[in-house]
Amino acid sequence: MAFSLFRLARFIRSIFVPTASIVAFSCLLTFIFVLYQPTPGPGSIQKLGWQSWDVVSEGSSLASGGYAESVEAGSTGSESGSVPEGVDWWNVTATETVDTASLPLDVWDPLMQHDTGLSEIHITDCMVDPWFVPSVAADFCFPSSTKEDDATKGKWVRVERNLKEQLSLKSLNVYYRRTRRHDIPLITELRVLPDKETPSPFSHAWKRVAYPVSPRGDKRYLWYKAEKTWREMTEAERKNSLVTEIDVLFGSDQPWYGFEKVDQAVYDGMRNIEPVWLTYRKGIKPPPRAPPLHFSRDGRFKVMQVADLHYSVSVGSCRDTVISPCTASDNLTNTLLGHVLDIEKPDMVVFTGDQLNGQGYTWDGRSVLAKFAKAVTERGIPWAAIFGNHDDEDGMTREAQIKYMQGLPYSLVEEGPKDVHGVGNYVLKVKSADPSKTHLLTLYFLDSGSYYTGVWDWWGIFHPTEYDYLRQNQIDWFLQESSSIDAIERPFIPDGAKDLGGIWARQNGQVVPGERRLAKPNALMFFHIPMQESYSAADVNPATGLPLDVGQHDLEESGAAKKQDGFFHKGLLQALESDHRAGGRATEVKVVANGHCHVTENCRRVKGVWLCFGGGGSYSGYGKIGFDRRFRIYDISDYGETIRTYKRTEHDDIVDDMILAGRAAPPPYEGTA
Numbered sequence: 044m045a046f047s048l049f050r051l052a053r054f055i056r057s058i059f060v061p062t063a064s065i066v067a068f069s070c071l072l073t074f075i076f077v078l079y080q081p082t083p084g085p086g087s088i089q090k091l092g093w094q095s096w097d098v099v100s101e102g103s104s105l106a107s108g109g110y111a112e113s114v115e116a117g118s119t120g121s122e123s124g125s126v127p128e129g130v131d132w133w134n135v136t137a138t139e140t141v142d143t144a145s146l147p148l149d150v151w152d153p154l155m156q157h158d159t160g161l162s163e164i165h166i167t168d169c170m171v172d173p174w175f176v177p178s179v180a181a182d183f184c185f186p187s188s189t190k191e192d193d194a195t196k197g198k199w200v201r202v203e204r205n206l207k208e209q210l211s212l213k214s215l216n217v218y219y220r221r222t223r224r225h226d227i228p229l230i231t232e233l234r235v236l237p238d239k240e241t242p243s244p245f246s247h248a249w250k251r252v253a254y255p256v257s258p259r260g261d262k263r264y265l266w267y268k269a270e271k272t273w274r275e276m277t278e279a280e281r282k283n284s285l286v287t288e289i290d291v292l293f294g295s296d297q298p299w300y301g302f303e304k305v306d307q308a309v310y311d312g313m314r315n316i317e318p319v320w321l322t323y324r325k326g327i328k329p330p331p332r333a334p335p336l337h338f339s340r341d342g343r344f345k346v347m348q349v350a351d352l353h354y355s356v357s358v359g360s361c362r363d364t365v366i367s368p369c370t371a372s373d374n375l376t377n378t379l380l381g382h383v384l385d386i387e388k389p390d391m392v393v394f395t396g397d398q399l400n401g402q403g404y405t406w407d408g409r410s411v412l413a414k415f416a417k418a419v420t421e422r423g424i425p426w427a428a429i430f431g432n433h434d435d436e437d438g439m440t441r442e443a444q445i446k447y448m449q450g451l452p453y454s455l456v457e458e459g460p461k462d463v464h465g466v467g468n469y470v471l472k473v474k475s476a477d478p479s480k481t482h483l484l485t486l487y488f489l490d491s492g493s494y495y496t497g498v499w500d501w502w503g504i505f506h507p508t509e510y511d512y513l514r515q516n517q518i519d520w521f522l523q524e525s526s527s528i529d530a531i532e533r534p535f536i537p538d539g540a541k542d543l544g545g546i547w548a549r550q551n552g553q554v555v556p557g558e559r560r561l562a563k564p565n566a567l568m569f570f571h572i573p574m575q576e577s578y579s580a581a582d583v584n585p586a587t588g589l590p591l592d593v594g595q596h597d598l599e600e601s602g603a604a605k606k607q608d609g610f611f612h613k614g615l616l617q618a619l620e621s622d623h624r625a626g627g628r629a630t631e632v633k634v635v636a637n638g639h640c641h642v643t644e645n646c647r648r649v650k651g652v653w654l655c656f657g658g659g660g661s662y663s664g665y666g667k668i669g670f671d672r673r674f675r676i677y678d679i680s681d682y683g684e685t686i687r688t689y690k691r692t693e694h695d696d697i698v699d700d701m702i703l704a705g706r707a708a709p710p711p712y713e714g715t716a
């Protein structure tokens with residue numbers, strides 16, 4: 044026993060040195076090759092998202108607040124000096140200077156204002172849409188390149204728009220290289236030409252992309268001209284003739300703001316298949332910004348509500364109208380909208396949801412967003428928008444739509460706080476024209492969501508059964524926003540009224556001294572899906588004994604959600620105009636404006652709050668024969684005290700002109716909430 048123990052000990056001692064050295068060596072290897080490796084860290088697999096580049100403008104705007112912040116900053120940051128004598132405070136051309144040198148070169152984002160040119164274009168046809176498997180697609184679908192080409196001409200950037208979107212499962216994409224080098228010829232012209240044709244006048248600077256750009260039908264090729272390097276160009280050429288971005292448009296309407304169509308479509312379209320266009324931008328074209336919202340000098344501000352446009356990628360198809368023949372309903376609606384805008388000349392337009400038709404018709408949301416507001420943007424009118432239940436049905440998220448809507452001219456759209464239900468819960472304030480910039484009117488915008496619940500059928504198609512509703516955290520958000528609004532002395536008398544001479548003399552008659560009080564400015568609220576209270580019993584006018592309910596209703600079923608969190612009682616009725624109860628329980632929000640129900644257009648007062656519908660204004664949305672398309676106007680006067688509303692129809696009739704708030708309005712609600 045002792046013997047074998049001794050032998051075991053000797054055996055262990057004999058293997059100790061080799062074992063120890065193997066273990067030590069392994070440790071060393073592990074240390075050198077695994078532990079000691081200076082890794083690039085988790086950042087190596089992260090790609091710097093474009094959000095990080097969201098706001099690269101210097102000056103007034105700040106990263107988090109987006110455009111509205113910059114508008115605010117523009118208005119408040121100009122207390123002294125920055126607004127010259129004789130210029131209105133809102134007439135400040137906020138110069139957005141983009142630091143283009145810091146924009147990433149390898150990210151495709153048509154909203155980014157790049158002034159860096161492109162050096163080469165390629166087209167690839169890929170079996171899989173790279174969107175599904177980005178890690179693999181990079182190897183399979185990107186054009187080949189060398190380190191040298193990457194370094195001189197720039198890395199390949201994929202234009203994330205599939206030219207075969209509506210035609211097949213494959214993915215036909217344009218790729219380009221973008222470079223800041225000064226010794227590489229840069230692209231200044233693009234052409235789409237049939238096979239065997241060459242651009243004229245022809246020069247050797249023209250290059251043909253080897254793979255056809257046409258998604259189907261006759262082969263068409265993309266030609267591009269890269270003749271001069273940045274160094275050889277004049278300053279004007281660098282600014283105006285460099286192609287700085289490429290995009291794709293579906294349908295036959297206008298391209299994105301700042302972009303132009305290449306002379307010929309890459310695909311002409313067929314009966315149910317939309318044309319496909321390549322579009323490009325030359326130089327930088329930042330969209331003009333809306334000036335801060337303000338009343339006119341004589342105290343007026345007019346808002347026009349545009350409800351339920353239901354636009355599609357196509358020109359749209361007419362519904363429920365006697366117009367005959369009726370083709371291209373989106374075009375007809377746009378013409379009608381333009382006509383009403385020209386007559387009404389509103390200071391602001393609010394799109395109250397369902398701008399996009401959804402239901403499969405808006406499979407390319409960007410092409411629809413490019414056109415939906417054009418009647419408004421062409422006229423330079425500031426506009427806001429909220430979402431309806433159809434807007435994101437076809438896949439483009441609300442967040443993405445907000446981002447793109449902010450990239451359109453005169454947009455006041457905001458995303459709102461991320462921790463509140465929905466996208467696009469925000470507040471805009473309308474100020475006085477005098478230098479006091481007093482806040483005279485509040486506009487609340489809420490996202491009433493789309494569908495609360497529904498069922499999935501065997502084909503994987505979702506059939507919604509219940510509409511969404513305003514959630515508890517939206518109530519909390521509203522109450523918080525409302526509580527942060529300062530009371531003003533009402534009715535408001537502008538600063539420097541003495542300078543206004545005639546105008547103020549007129550106003551004098553309307554303001555009765557002794558009625559002045561400290562209260563929050565009146566507010567309007569916009570959201571798409573009505574509350575259940577829109578169908579509750581109307582207040583009775585004590586003067587006439589009649590219900591306060593004007594306009595057509597009950598032509599269709601209730602559009603309200605089945606569930607609710609009590610927005611009306613816990614939100615609207617709690618936010619009062621003033622803490623001083625002597626003046627009654629006037630709510631801060633005087634009017635709620637909804638869309639959603641195209642053949643409902645009444646204004647009903649419930650417990651002191653007017654609940655109004657816009658009524659459908661689009662030939663592309665459902666309607667009813669005999670029910671004219673219409674738009675609702677809110678005409679606010681007396682520096683925010685008087686709210687008047689009416690509807691203008693497609694036949695230019697003015698319907699139900701009435702005063703909702705102010706001296707000529709029906710007597711206030713006397714009951715308890």
Ligand SMILES: *[C@@H]1O[C@H](CO)[C@@H](O)[C@H](O)[C@H]1NC(C)=O
Nearest residue numbers: 127129130131133134135136
């Ligand atoms: C803004 O001010 C400029 C002069 O500084 C003037 O030419 C222009 O008409 C003003 N625009 C508006 C809308 O008042």
Ligand SMILES: *[C@@H]1O[C@H](CO)[C@@H](O)[C@H](O)[C@H]1NC(C)=O
Nearest residue numbers: 295296297358370371373374
């Ligand atoms: C609709 O309007 C667009 C843009 O103005 C135009 O290109 C298109 O031809 C129009 N379509 C019809 C059918 O009127």
